[in-house]
Amino acid sequence: MTTEALAADEIGPPAPVPASTGARAVWRKLRRERAAMVGLAVVVLLILVAVAAPLLTAIEGQDYTTYHDTLLNSARGGVPTGDLGGIGGAHWLGVEPQTGRDLFARVVYGARVSLAVAISATVLQLLIGLAVGLTAGLAGRIADGVLSRFTDLILAFPSLIFSIALLGIVPQSFPRPVLLVLVLALFGWAGTARIARGQALTLKTRDYVAAARLAGGGGFRLARREILPGLAAPVITYAALMVPGNIIAEAGLSFLGVGINPPTPSWGQMLSAATTWFGGDPMYVFVPGVLLFVTVLSFTLLGDGLRNALDPRSTNLSRRAE
Amino acid sequence: MARYLLKRVLGALVVLLVLSAVVYLIFYALPGNPAQLVCGPKTCQADQLHRIEVGLGLDQPIWLQYWHFLVGIVAGRTYSGGPEVIHCAAPCLGYSYQTGEPVTGLLLDRLPVSLSLIVGGFVIWVTVGVALGVLSALRRGRAVDRIATGLTLAGNSTPVFLVGLLLLIVFCVYLRWLPFPGYQALTVNPLLWAQNLILPWVALSVVSAAVYTRLTRTSMLETLSEDHIRTFRAYGLPERRVIGRHALRGALTPLITIGTIDLATSLTGTTLTESLFGLPGLGQLLVSSVRNIDLPVVVGVTLLAGAVIVVANAAADVLYSVADRRVALA
Numbered sequence: 003m004t005t006e007a008l009a010a011d012e013i014g015p016p017a018p019v020p021a022s023t024g025a026r027a028v029w030r031k032l033r034r035e036r037a038a039m040v041g042l043a044v045v046v047l048l049i050l051v052a053v054a055a056p057l058l059t060a061i062e063g064q065d066y067t068t069y070h071d072t073l074l075n076s077a078r079g080g081v082p083t084g085d086l087g088g089i090g091g092a093h094w095l096g097v098e099p100q101t102g103r104d105l106f107a108r109v110v111y112g113a114r115v116s117l118a119v120a121i122s123a124t125v126l127q128l129l130i131g132l133a134v135g136l137t138a139g140l141a142g143r144i145a146d147g148v149l150s151r152f153t154d155l156i157l158a159f160p161s162l163i164f165s166i167a168l169l170g171i172v173p174q175s176f177p178r179p180v181l182l183v184l185v186l187a188l189f190g191w192a193g194t195a196r197i198a199r200g201q202a203l204t205l206k207t208r209d210y211v212a213a214a215r216l217a218g219g220g221g222f223r224l225a226r227r228e229i230l231p232g233l234a235a236p237v238i239t240y241a242a243l244m245v246p247g248n249i250i251a252e253a254g255l256s257f258l259g260v261g262i263n264p265p266t267p268s269w270g271q272m273l274s275a276a277t278t279w280f281g282g283d284p285m286y287v288f289v290p291g292v293l294l295f296v297t298v299l300s301f302t303l304l305g306d307g308l309r310n311a312l313d314p315r316s317t318n319l320s321r322r323a324e
Numbered sequence: 325m326a327r328y329l330l331k332r333v334l335g336a337l338v339v340l341l342v343l344s345a346v347v348y349l350i351f352y353a354l355p356g357n358p359a360q361l362v363c364g365p366k367t368c369q370a371d372q373l374h375r376i377e378v379g380l381g382l383d384q385p386i387w388l389q390y391w392h393f394l395v396g397i398v399a400g401r402t403y404s405g406g407p408e409v410i411h412c413a414a415p416c417l418g419y420s421y422q423t424g425e426p427v428t429g430l431l432l433d434r435l436p437v438s439l440s441l442i443v444g445g446f447v448i449w450v451t452v453g454v455a456l457g458v459l460s461a462l463r464r465g466r467a468v469d470r471i472a473t474g475l476t477l478a479g480n481s482t483p484v485f486l487v488g489l490l491l492l493i494v495f496c497v498y499l500r501w502l503p504f505p506g507y508q509a510l511t512v513n514p515l516l517w518a519q520n521l522i523l524p525w526v527a528l529s530v531v532s533a534a535v536y537t538r539l540t541r542t543s544m545l546e547t548l549s550e551d552h553i554r555t556f557r558a559y560g561l562p563e564r565r566v567i568g569r570h571a572l573r574g575a576l577t578p579l580i581t582i583g584t585i586d587l588a589t590s591l592t593g594t595t596l597t598e599s600l601f602g603l604p605g606l607g608q609l610l611v612s613s614v615r616n617i618d619l620p621v622v623v624g625v626t627l628l629a630g631a632v633i634v635v636a637n638a639a640a641d642v643l644y645s646v647a648d649r650r651v652a653l654a
Contacts, residue, residue: 155339158637160629162593163610164347167622170614171351250483254596257485258611273485277600280489281497291486299481 031311038307044300052113059107062094066111066267070102079282087285098275099283108267109293115268116297119182120248126187127248128241131194136229138195139202150199153192161189165251169260178263182255186248193244197236205232235312242305246298253294269294329642336638343630348390351623380418393418417627418620422613427624430609437507438605441597442590444521445528450583453533454576457540461575462567464545472537479534488527488600495523505601524601528594532586539579547574581640588636591629 032038051058059065073093075083080100087096087105095106138149165185172181205211211228255261256270264271272290279286376382380403382389392401396416403410403419412418417427460472495502505523508516547553548571556566595607602608606625613621 155342158339158630158633159343160589160593160626160633162595163607163626163629166595166610167351167614167626170611171617171622246481253483254485257483257596258599260611260614270483270485273489276489280493284493284497287486287489287493291489294486295482298483299477302477302481 028308028311032307035307035310037303038311041300041303041305041307044296045304048113048297048300049117051110052117055110055114058110059104062104062106064093064104064107066103066107067265068103070097070104073097073102074099081279081282082285087283087289089285095289096285098272099279099286105286105289108272109269109290112267112269112272112290113293113297115179115262115266116249116252116294119179119186119252119262120245122183123186123190123248123252124241124244126183127190127244128194128237130187130191132198132230132233132237134191135195135198135200136202136233139199140206140224140229146199149195153195153199156189156192157196159189162254165189165255166258166260169255174263178261178266182252182261185255186251190244190248194237194240197240198233201233201236202229205229208232239305239309239312242308243302246301246305249294249298249301332638332641336634339634340631343634344394344627345390347623347626347630348393349386351619351626352386352389417624420613420618420621422616422618422621427620430621431606431624431628434604434606434609436509437603438591438594438598438607440507440510440517440521441524441528441594441603441605442587444518444525445532445594446583446587446590448525449529449532449536450579452529453536454540454579456533457537458544458572458575460537461541461544461548469541472541476534476537479530480538482530483596484527484531485596485600487530488523488597491523491527505603507603521603524597524603527600528590528597536579536582539582540575543578544571544575547571550574577644581644584636584640584643585633588632591632593629 032042070093073082073084074080074097081087082097082099082102084090084096087099089096093104093106095104095109097103097105098108134149134153138146138153165188168185169181206229211224214224214228252261252268253270253273256268257274259271259274262268262271269290273287273294276283276286276290374383384392395401396412396414396418398414400414400416401412403412410419412426415428417431419426420430456472456475460469463469492504496504502519502523505520508520510517553566553571553574556570557563591606593607594605595611597603598605598607599611606628609621610625612618613625
């Protein structure tokens with residue numbers, strides 16, 4: 003797979019890898035995975051929607067902060083008037099109960115938060131994981147011992163509990179999305195570190211790496227030019243499946259009220275608000291809920307497809323299954 | 325074996341010590357002035373603040389406070405804030421800033437709720453997950469397998485609070501089969517206890533069962549392709565016996581590790597479920613104490629969670645080595 007992804011990162015010429023795992027071959031395999039392609043299409047669409055959120059809400063003619071009291075049925079406790087939570091030409095996905103804020107605008111802006119936090123957290127987790135894992139795998143036994151223990155410690159950490167506590171106690175003046183990314187990254191890198199360390203230990207003994215070492219390359223240069231390319235496949239697979247995990251984590255933390263703060267909308271926060279309205283206005287659960295579900299599912303399908311395309315062994319297995 | 329156990333226990337103790345230090349230092353160093361927090365919303369005079377500081381030992385350097393905290397857990401500690409002297413018996417985790425109750429007592433009060441939730445959920449998700457996983461491995465590529473794979477994917481992609489909300493809409497609003505859940509103690513009325521917990525159990529199980537289905541399927545397929553299974557078949561052992569006795573045993577052994585650790589993680593990892601269904605368990609205690617910056621309670625819950633996970637990790641290793649004799653204890 004190496005070439006394309008690595009060129010993007012400017013990592014240098016790829017290590018000699020079998021031609022069948024080149025980027026083009028992976029794309030060919032990926033294209034045959036129907037589920038993965040559907041996932042990819044939805045992911046691209048979601049990213050476009052998130053990027054174009056201001057444009058889309060401008061076309062709709064709404065924003066996510068304006069209250070619309072006139073659209074609410076005060077006799078029924080403030081649920082939206084009209085069927086299906088007030089869905090119509092003016093409000094494409096209806097309005098929020100109690101406030102009457104436009105739901106389309108809120109979920110579209112929520113997509114921004116959700117994707118931005120999840121993707122940034124994944125990138126940060128990858129960087130930390132690669133740094134720790136490669137150092138552990140290449141820098142000798144003492145470094146390996148210390149870093150591996152540390153990785154084990156993080157894996158055994160009650161991370162959800164700790165994240166909730168940390169998010170709740172850091173002063174509210176700290177920008178929340180940044181804080182969320184940092185907290186997610188703090189506990190999410192250990193898996194990547196383990197994979198990177200394992201691969202580095204294996205690749206270290208390969209002939210081409212030994213040759214490079216003999217030729218005078220060492221340390222950082224060796225890691226960058228000879229080991230990293232060999233790591234790309236397992237790490238990319240793992241990363242693709244980290245994104246949905248981060249999306250769920252962000253939604254969960256926001257659901258508990260320690261994630262994204264109002265007025266910035268987020269799906270988890272909306273579902274949390276919906277817990278008092280699900281009886282009178284189930285659409286308020288469905289709209290952010292379906293979006294959250296579809297997003298996580300699409301990323302997972304894409305990740306599974308990438309795994310099949312990148313790992314020749316698992317491709318064989320799935321083919322044998324059919 | 326004895327040496328291995330000793331090593332494992334010592335290792336777990338070190339991890340616990342590091343964990344407690346990190347948790348304590350971070351949470352007590354972060355939020356400004358804890359004495360002000362004890363005072364609550366009312367404004368305290370400077371001398372009152374000072375008395376609180378001295379009484380709780382907050383005027384000492386933080387590493388010394390941490391030392392007293394550790395001693396308190398092992399041997400109990402005595403607070404002397406002015407005229408009154410309070411003795412807090414071991415394991416002492418301090419007193420809630422919010423209510424003044426001992427943290428240890430608070431944790432013990434909430435424990436049965438969380439236990440009820442996870443034990444019931446665990447039984448459901450392991451049963452459903454393993455059954456579905458075995459079934460889909462045995463019928464690989466057929467309809468059952470495809471349906472199970474689809475369900476796994478859906479379960480994996482649905483956050484527990486979303487499953488819970490959907491269950492509430494269906495069973496409490498539309499069908500009206502169940503009242504909105506509220507916790508009832510098992511000891512008071514077992515029937516009401518189960519009735520109130522059934523939705524939280526199911527919500528919790530959907531996500532976890534998906535994980536177990538996938539793991540069981542993979543593990544079962546792997547075991548079925550092993551040589552000894554082929555040998556048994558070649559000997560003409562009935563298929564039911566090959567699968568029921570030999571394949572299942574091999575396939576389910578790896579699940580022991582995951583199951584033990586899962587059970588431990590769930591003890592406090594069910595915060596979302598507790599929060600949605602209004603169950604007064606450990607997770608909810610954490611959320612409310614975080615909201616009030618009730619430091620002793622936050623530290624108490626976090627440490628308990630960590631301790632349970634560390635112990636479970638060690639227990640899982642030992643259990644695994646007992647179940648699978650091929651694993652040498654090193």
